[in-house]
Amino acid sequence: MSVRAMQAGTVDFLEKPCEPQRMLEAVQTQLRVARDAFARRAGRRQVEGRLGSLTPREREVLRLVVDGMPSQMIARRPGTSVKTVDVHRARIKAKTEAENLGTLVRDLLLHCIDI
Structure with missing residues (x-):
């Protein structure tokens, strides 16, 4: 029975007779885990929505910025000037409502979002 329960996603076992305090602690722990997971998923959806x-x-x-390339290096690509790259960077910042591109990059890495 315990093997089937683990395969179904059980995260903790309480032996009978169960102390009420132990049960309360187990429930509170799993509520925290669920709340944290929900917050992570909500944060990821928010960042993905801003990238849309x-x-x-x-x-x-943005992909090149995430890779750590400065505007001058990005502009070395054919047909691109530093001014054009800076315009793209400004538009990315505005469209994603990012405080700055560093914050946006942090959010992308934090939520493991592939661009």
Whole structure:
């Protein structure tokens, strides 16, 4: 029975007779786990939603920013100037409502979001 329970996702066992305090602690622990998981999923959906308005070129620039490339290196690509890259960076920041691109990059890495 315990093997089937573990396969079904059981996270804790309480032996009978169960002390009320032990049961309360187990329930409180799992409520915290569930709340944290819900918050992580909500944060990920929020970041993904903000990325939805980016153009393919803005996504490409953001990908390079995440890789740590400065505007000057990104601009070395054919047909791109530093000014154009800076415009893309400003649009990315505005569309995603990011405080700055560093914060956006942190959120992408924190939530393991692939661009």
